[in-house]
Amino acid sequence: MEVDNNSQGIRYEAISGFFIQSDPSTDPQPHPPAFGLKSRTSATYWEDFEARIQKLQQSAPGNVRYVVCWLARHGQGWRVDRYGPIAWENKWSKQNGDGEITWGPDAKLTPLGETQAKAVNEIWKKELSRPGDPIPVxxxxxxxxxxxxxxxxxxxxxxxxxxxxxxxxxxxxxLVIENLREELSPYTSDHRSSKTDIQKAYPGFLFEDSFTEEDQLWSEFVSESTEDFTSRLKATLDHIFKDLLGEKDTCECIISSSVEV
Incomplete structure (x- = not known):
């Protein structure tokens, strides 16, 4: 991704040509080889990939930087589709479950969702184990x-x-970022867990100082407008690239919802 920090603010541009996902005519498989990297004929394709990024950065103006962004949607979470969209919207999305399945508050991964994440993990391990040419983590x-x-x-x-x-x-x-979340809705599945519960479940994760104990963004009555969501997401990305990424950080991973990705 090209990040242009100019007087009008930060502008983001996805650079095509590196991965098959950037080709509009391509419908890639969920887990393409080497995450979809196009140039894989060389024995050192990850080293070559890094060299191309470095070359772009060396020729860029002072206000432009290039960052490799691994953007991932979360695996499948619990949600019931058997009642249809109208019944889900009007009733079931406001409940924590239906007696058989629990999806709120803060829906967890289904077994399929866990399998999906583990499949990506296997690709990371495979590419990381390449002799003399590990994928940049x-x-x-x-x-x-x-x-x-x-x-x-x-x-x-x-x-x-x-x-x-x-x-x-x-x-x-x-790092867990409060505003790095999907469009806010009154669904119980989108009501996040308390900070204490998250810390217990994921003790190795860090939080921003502003992260509150309880979810201050979720409302059981109000949905976030598309305009407000877009503005919030842009501000969050600006915060990440301006305040959180260091000069030597050239590769990052963001995991959120499909809407943001």
């Missing part, structure tokens, strides 16, 4: 505060992140 990890996103990130990078030799703990702790 993100230097920063950011997640939505919703459990389905947190669990997806945790499963995706299990055994992938470098560890501290003395403690065995990952040296790159994910």
């Amino acid at each position: 993100p230097t920063r990890l950011f997640s939505s505060p919703l459990t389905r996103a947190l669990a997806t990130l945790d499963l995706t990078f299990k055994g992938v992140l470098p560890k501290d030799e003395s403690t065995g703990d990952p040296v790159r702790s994910p």
Whole structure:
């Protein structure tokens, strides 16, 4: 992604040509080889990929930087479709469950959702194990505060992140960002867990200082407008690129909903 920080604000542009997902005519499989990297004929295709990014950065103006962004949607979360969209919208989305399935508050991953995240984990491990040419691992990890996103990130990078030799703990702790979440709705599945519960479930994750104990954004009565959601997401991305990414951070991962991705 090209990040242009100019006098009018920050402008973002996805750079095509690196991954098959950037080709409008391509309908890639859920888990394409090497995450869809196009140039894979060389024995050092990840090294070549990094060299191309570095070359772009070296020739860029001072206000422009290039960052490799791994954007991922969370795995499948619990939600009931058997009642149809009208019944879901008018009744069931306001409930925590139907006696058989629980989806609120803060819907968890289904078994399929866990399998989806583990499949991505296998690709990371495969590409990381390439002799002399490991995939560049993100230097920063950011997640939505919703459990389905947190669990997806945790499963995706299990055994992938470098560890501290003395403690065995990952040296790159994910940061949970309150505003890095999907369009707000009165659905109980979108009502996040308390900070305490998240910390207990994911003790290795970090939080911004402004992260509150209870969910202050969710409302059981009000849905967020598309305009407000777009504005919130833009402000959150600006915060990440202006305040959270260091000069040496050239590769990051963001896990949230399909709308944001």
